[in-house]
Amino acid sequence: MIEHDRLFKELISTFFIEFLELFIPNLASTIEPDSIRFLQQEYFLDLTSGEEKVIDLLVEVRQAGEEMAFLVHLEAQASSEAHFTRRMFFYFARLHQKYLQRVYPVVIFSFDEPYRQESNVYSVEFPHRRVLDFNFDAIQLNRLNWRDFLSRSNPVAAALMSKMQIAVGDRPKVKAECLRLLATLRLDPARTRLISGFVDTYLQLSQQEEQVFQAEIDRLEAPEREGIMEIVTSWMERGIEQGIEQGIEQGIEQGIEQGIERGERTIVLRLLTRRFGELPESVRSQIDSLSIHQLELLGEALLDFSNLSDLDAWLAAQEG
Helix, strand or coil: CCCHHHHHHHHHHHCHHHHHHHHCHHHHCCECHHHCEECCCCEEEECCCCEEEECCEEEEEEECCCCCEEEEEEEEECCCCCCHHHHHHHHHHHHHHHHCCCEEEEEEECCCCCCCCCCCEEEEEECCEEEEEEECEEEEHHHCEHHHHCCCCCHHHHHHHHHCECCHHHHHHHHHHHHHHHHHHCCCHHHHHHHHHHHHHHCCCCHHHHHHHHHHHHCCCHHHHHHHHHHHHHHHHHHHHHHHHHHHHHCCHHHHHHHHHHHHHHHHHHHHHHHHCCCCHHHHHHHHCCCHHHHHHHHHHHHHCCCHHHHHHHHHHHHC
C-alpha cells in the first residue's frame, strides 16, 4: 500500500518554498526563507465523525518587512471526501484560536479520480445574510497537464508531474521527462533520491512500458541521458541497501550477503529487461549463476550494450 501522506509530507517539507514558488508564487515571493519554521503535529478530535485527525503540515513564516509571523496550513488529500471543505474550516478555526495568528490554508488534491473540480469554499448563509465565506488555495493535480510543467526548473514539478493528468500512452514519456528535469537540477544525492523514489512509486511501468521508457531515454542528448542513468544507478544502490537491511532484520550474516546479491541481481535484470525486452530463459539462468562481483561488472557494462548479442558475448566471456 502506498503511503500517500508520508510521501507528500516528505516532498513538501523538504521543498516547501519551491512548492509555494510553483503553485502560489505571489505568496512565495514575500516570504523570508530564514523565517520558515515547521511546527509540531496538531491533533484534533473531529466531533462529527468521532475520529482524531492530524494536520499534515503547519509552517510558521514571516513576510518581508513584517514583524508578525503567520501560519501556512497545508493538507495533502489523497481521496475525494464529502464535507472536506467543512473540515478545513474547522482546522482553520481551531488553529486561529490556538495561535491567534493569521492562517493561510492550502490543499493539494492528489487522487486520480474523480476529475471534477473540487470545491474550495465553505460558507454559512441565510436568505438575507452570508455569515461565513471561508476559502482556501486548492491544487488539484489530476486537472493539471504535465506538459505545462516541462520547462519549470523546480524539483516539486519533477516529482508532481507523475501525479498530474496523464494519458495512458504517455506514462513512459512522463517518467522519462520527470527524470530528465530532475537530472538538470543537480540536487544532492538525498534529495535526488527522494524525488526519483516519488516518481518511481507513482509511475510503476509494465514490461512493455519499460521498453518505451528506455526508448525515450535513448532519444535524449548525451548529457541528459547520462544524468538519468546516474539516477537509475542510484536505484540499483538503493536495492542493494534494502537487501542489506533485510538481511540485518533477519539477524543472519548469510542473509546480508544474500540480500546484497538479490538486490543487485534484481536491478540488473530490470535494467536489461527495460533495454531489450523479456530475456530468454537461458540468459536469465546465466545471470542467476553470476557472482556478486560479476553482477557489479555487468551493471556497469550493460550501459554500453547495443543489443542482446552484446549481452550474450559478455556472458560467454565470463564463462571463459
